[in-house]
Amino acid sequence: VNADLLLGVDIGGTKVATMIARPSGQILNHLSTPTDLSSDAATVEGILLTIQAVMDAAQVSPHGLAAIGIGAPGRVHLESGDWFGSTNVLLTSPPVPLVALVEERFGRPTFMENDVKAGTLGEHRFGAGKGLQHIVYLSLGTGIAAGIIVDGKLYRGVGQAGEIGHAPVERNGPLCNCGTHGCLEMMASGASIARRGCAALRAGQDTLIARLAEGNPEAVTGKLVIEAAAQGDCVALDIMEETASYLAMGVLMIFAAYDPQLLVLAGGLAQAGNILLNPLWKALAEQATGRAWAWEDRVALTALGDKAGALGAVALALQNILPEEPA
Amino acid sequence: VNADLLLGVDIGGTKVATMIARPSGQILNHLSTPTDLSSDAATVEGILLTIQAVMDAAQVSPHGLAAIGIGAPGRVHLESGDWFGSTNVLLTSPPVPLVALVEERFGRPTFMENDVKAGTLGEHRFGAGKGLQHIVYLSLGTGIAAGIIVDGKLYRGVGQAGEIGHAPVERNGPLCNCGTHGCLEMMASGASIARRGCAALRAGQDTLIARLAEGNPEAVTGKLVIEAAAQGDCVALDIMEETASYLAMGVLMIFAAYDPQLLVLAGGLAQAGNILLNPLWKALAEQATGRAWAWEDRVALTALGDKAGALGAVALALQNILPEEPA
Numbered sequence: 001v002n003a004d005l006l007l008g009v010d011i012g013g014t015k016v017a018t019m020i021a022r023p024s025g026q027i028l029n030h031l032s033t034p035t036d037l038s039s040d041a042a043t044v045e046g047i048l049l050t051i052q053a054v055m056d057a058a059q060v061s062p063h064g065l066a067a068i069g070i071g072a073p074g075r076v077h078l079e080s081g082d083w084f085g086s087t088n089v090l091l092t093s094p095p096v097p098l099v100a101l102v103e104e105r106f107g108r109p110t111f112m113e114n115d116v117k118a119g120t121l122g123e124h125r126f127g128a129g130k131g132l133q134h135i136v137y138l139s140l141g142t143g144i145a146a147g148i149i150v151d152g153k154l155y156r157g158v159g160q161a162g163e164i165g166h167a168p169v170e171r172n173g174p175l176c177n178c179g180t181h182g183c184l185e186m187m188a189s190g191a192s193i194a195r196r197g198c199a200a201l202r203a204g205q206d207t208l209i210a211r212l213a214e215g216n217p218e219a220v221t222g223k224l225v226i227e228a229a230a231q232g233d234c235v236a237l238d239i240m241e242e243t244a245s246y247l248a249m250g251v252l253m254i255f256a257a258y259d260p261q262l263l264v265l266a267g268g269l270a271q272a273g274n275i276l277l278n279p280l281w282k283a284l285a286e287q288a289t290g291r292a293w294a295w296e297d298r299v300a301l302t303a304l305g306d307k308a309g310a311l312g313a314v315a316l317a318l319q320n321i322l323p324e325e326p327a
Numbered sequence: 328v329n330a331d332l333l334l335g336v337d338i339g340g341t342k343v344a345t346m347i348a349r350p351s352g353q354i355l356n357h358l359s360t361p362t363d364l365s366s367d368a369a370t371v372e373g374i375l376l377t378i379q380a381v382m383d384a385a386q387v388s389p390h391g392l393a394a395i396g397i398g399a400p401g402r403v404h405l406e407s408g409d410w411f412g413s414t415n416v417l418l419t420s421p422p423v424p425l426v427a428l429v430e431e432r433f434g435r436p437t438f439m440e441n442d443v444k445a446g447t448l449g450e451h452r453f454g455a456g457k458g459l460q461h462i463v464y465l466s467l468g469t470g471i472a473a474g475i476i477v478d479g480k481l482y483r484g485v486g487q488a489g490e491i492g493h494a495p496v497e498r499n500g501p502l503c504n505c506g507t508h509g510c511l512e513m514m515a516s517g518a519s520i521a522r523r524g525c526a527a528l529r530a531g532q533d534t535l536i537a538r539l540a541e542g543n544p545e546a547v548t549g550k551l552v553i554e555a556a557a558q559g560d561c562v563a564l565d566i567m568e569e570t571a572s573y574l575a576m577g578v579l580m581i582f583a584a585y586d587p588q589l590l591v592l593a594g595g596l597a598q599a600g601n602i603l604l605n606p607l608w609k610a611l612a613e614q615a616t617g618r619a620w621a622w623e624d625r626v627a628l629t630a631l632g633d634k635a636g637a638l639g640a641v642a643l644a645l646q647n648i649l650p651e652e653p654a
Binding site for chain 1: 410461479482484485486487488490491492493494495496498504505506507508510572573576579580581582584585586587591613614615616617618
């Protein structure tokens with residue numbers, strides 16, 4: 001039993017991922033279970049059970065943990081430890097006092113942060129942004145949001161800084177739930193890829209997407225379009241190209257706004273790898289010429305893969321118990 | 328003679344504005360002279376003469392000055408005090424060691440900053456952003472650039488943070504010198520207004536702009552289009568509406584990226600007042616619905632008018648000799 005261990009929890013719309021790790025970021029055990037969305041109480045109980053399960057797997061008692069970190073989607077209240085949920089994990093009676101509930105169950109100091117901000121901390125401490133002072137972490141999934149590290153610390157503005165998924169890139173674009181027309185999230189998210197794939201099917205285009213979706217436009221997901229593109233399907237490749245051309249606008253916006261040393265692309269869409277990066281480099285070359293540096297040196301995929309969220313929660317816990325970064 | 332006085336210099340493409348002020352921001356004397364662009368040496372000598380002239384007018388010797396601040400367009404090197412010029416004040420042999428030349432002539436501690444960043448400091452210390460911790464200052468002129476105050480201090484990123492004039496807002500827009508297609512500066516600057524006015528004349532539209540420009544498309548300036556709009560000319564009003572619709576995208580981008588307490592609009596275009604603000608409020612209402620707050624509470628015109636630049640240079644000097652802000 002080692003009181004230096006950290007437990008990280010990443011709450012997602014489909015799964016709750018937990019891990020036990022050392023302060024170095026070395027992962028000892030990790031475990032994920034489906035998110036129970038049947039009720040607020042069930043969601044919380046599912047999170048508590050998953051925490052217990054990863055401790056059981058590691059044969060660690062709560063006394064062996066220095067702290068617990070949680071990355072939660074949507075709005076969190078840092079002082080009270082209240083969680084308000086998000087469009088993916090919709091709470092029926094927000095807020096849920098999640099930090100208090102976890103501390104009550106396990107008796108260890110617990111810290112919660114918005115999941116994208118936690119992912120940013122993880123990438124900064126353990127991943128592609130290690131040792132850098134200014135990074136932007138762009139989570140590309142069903143939605144799009146960014147975390148910003150300025151001078152080594154999270155930048156929040158009044159509270160919503162980094163919501164660049166809702167910055168407009170197409171003046172007359174489709175209306176987002178956020179109230180903005182043609183925001184980056186409407187034009188460049190995983191959901192936008194699915195929407196374009198669905199439209200291609202409805203338009204009767206001859207594409208592998210149709211076969212993968214068994215002819216059902218409703219069954220088209222971003223992942224499925226990416227799979228079709230990976231197999232060389234022209235319609236899917238065109239969709240990735242259009243998506244990347246808007247993502248390039250977002251990348252340019254991020255560099256104009258924050259001038260980070262590095263922009264890290266993460267989230268489900270980042271797992272598309274070169275299927276996303278190749279058209280992105282092409283769009284950046286077309287839309288922005290004459291840079292003194294290569295985009296490949298300033299934009300990188302996450303180094304933490306699908307562990308970025310839970311490692312971010314570990315980094316969050318570490319930061320709260322050890323405010324000083326290791327040299 | 329009072330060693331608490333500050334001298335501020337704002338170098339512009341058309342004029343050099345100087346002032347002598349108290350630490351409170353109270354202006355004692357101000358003076359501006361045309362910028363001499365005939366050679367690098369003439370530009371510098373013109374700046375030195377203008378500094379001397381405002382001291383003469385105030386009957387102050389260099390010994391009466393605590394410090395001199397300079398806001399210079401384009402890139403400046405903070406450590407060396409070198410100035411590299413800009414597209415508006417093009418130096419033939421950059422850099423010019425302006426800080427060293429001013430210190431040599433007047434023997435007082437001198438500090439230089441990019442003019443937009445100096446303006447941001449001025450607005451934060453003396454103007455609309457007084458007492459706030461997070462503001463964005465958007466300079467709308469021939470070009471567009473922003474200064475950002477985070478936690479009460481200028482935010483620079485790697486060095487170019489705030490160059491949001493070169494963030495794209497129109498994917499297939501015209502190509503800017505910066506290398507980007509349809510950047511905010513191409514779509515919403517004073518120069519873009521002039522370009523649209525010029526195009527209206529060439530298209531033979533019946534507009535007051537033609538009469539104000541005496542039929543010469545080359546004579547159309549942003550200021551002239553704004554004047555025509557103020558007189559109710561429909562073509563000019565349409566131009567302001569189109570410009571404001573892109574400016575609204577920039578405003579939305581700034582709030583998404585930085586979430587400031589207040590966005591301050593400054594620069595020549597801000598002097599259009601309601602001719603700019605009315606279509607801006609309209610475009611914001613159309614492009615972004617459902618905000619919990621009113622745009623009028625988060626976006627304001629500069630409180631310092633055409634003195635913003637020189638007062639910013641005063642604020643820069645103050646900040647360097649009195650690092651602590653007055654409570």
